[in-house]
Amino acid sequence: MTVQDSATHSSPIAVTAAASGRGTLLAALGVVAFSLTFPSTVWGLESFGPWSLVALRSVLAALIAGGFLLALRVRPPERRHWGSLAVVGGGVVVGFPLLTTLALQTSTTSHAAVVVGLLPLTTAVFAAVRTGRRPSRTFWLAALAGAAVVIGFTVSQSGGGLHRADLYLFGALLVCAAGYTEGGRLASVMPGWQVIGWALVLCLPLAVAGAAAGLSYEPVRLTGQGVVGLVWVAGVSTFFGLYVWYRGMAEIGIARASQLQLAQPLLTLVWSVGLLGERLSPAAPVAAVGVLVCIAVTQRARA
Known part of the structure; x- marks a missing residue:
């Protein structure tokens, strides 16, 4: 075997390592994009009503996604995948943006961030149910502990009870976890970026109708921050973030x-x-760290 042959035979390992590093970088970029979603939504609400903002966000993101799909001449998915794409669209394109935007009308971004910090854990639970895998007892104990931390935080910050914003946020957790789970499953049979691309295109008719209705009834007051907020949640959070994430x-x-x-x-x-x-309450970073610890335990238990 020549030196060249040896290098050729060893290349799959190098390719695997490179793919792992590239995948980690892409997922990390998605996390950074998602972390700015709530502040950008607050900015967007300066110019648009909640329904208009969510609809316009989806329309712009769908147009970007559709442009990529057309330019690359991507064939539509098989019929058997459209049901899962509908779950992805309903969860991450419509449900999560709408519920969190409604919540941010009365909730601070720091409060919402702690509550939605349970999303990775909720996604893991959905994935376990969807795939039929049975996590360990340690996993479930940590899951319950994380849920207790989040519920305790929201109740303490809400004066002893749950406010409407908290109900929106808990609903957002459920629909987004379902969307992540189905998207993760689809990413094993089609390129990850096509998962969110086709989900956005599927939701485009509904988004256009929602934008028309929202803009008819909600006032528009364009500001620099409001426009930047809309562009970010549409182009970065919704399309680019989910593209690199999947x-x-x-x-x-x-x-x-x-x-x-x-x-x-x-x-x-x-x-x-x-x-x-914003000014953070002393409980916010403590609760965030508590949730992270609980989720880290679940990840270790799953491994």
């Missing part, structure tokens, strides 16, 4: 990608202070 998951797996998302709540807390000038 592509990263396809290369390194759902479990490894979800571990990177553990940093998202803390990043959002930093943005809420730096960009919005």
Whole structure:
């Protein structure tokens, strides 16, 4: 065997390592994009009503996705995948943006970040149910502990009860976890970016109708921050963020990608202070760290 042959035979290992590093970087970029979603949504609400903002966000993201799909001449998915794509669209394109936007009308981004910090854990639970795998007892104990931390935090911050914003946020956890789970499954049979691309295109008619209705009834007051907020949540959070996120998951797996998302709540807390000038309650970072610890235990238990 020549030196050249030896290098050729060893290349799969190098390619695998490179793919792992690339997948980790892509997933990490997705986490950074997601961490700025709540502050950008608050900015967007300066110019648009909640329904208009969510609809316009979906329309713009779908147009970007559709442009890529057309330019690359991507064939439509097989009929058997459209049901899962509908779940992805309903969860991450419509449900999560709408529920979190409604919540952020009365909730601070720091409060919402801690509650949504349970998303990786919720996704793991959905994935366990969807795939039929049975996590260990340690996993479930940590899952319950994380849920207790989040519920305790929301109740203490809400004066002893749950407010409407908290109900929106808990609903957002459920629909987004379902969307992540189905998206992760689809990323194993089609390129990850096509998962979110076709989900956005599927939701385009509904988004256009929603935008028309929302703009008819909600006032529009264009500001610089409001426009930047809309552009970010549409182009970066909804399309680019989910594009690199699903592509990263396809290369390194759902479990490894979800571990990177553990940093998202803390990043959002930093943005809420730096960009919005919010003051964190002493309980917010404590609760965020508590959730991260619980989720880290679940990841270790799953491994």
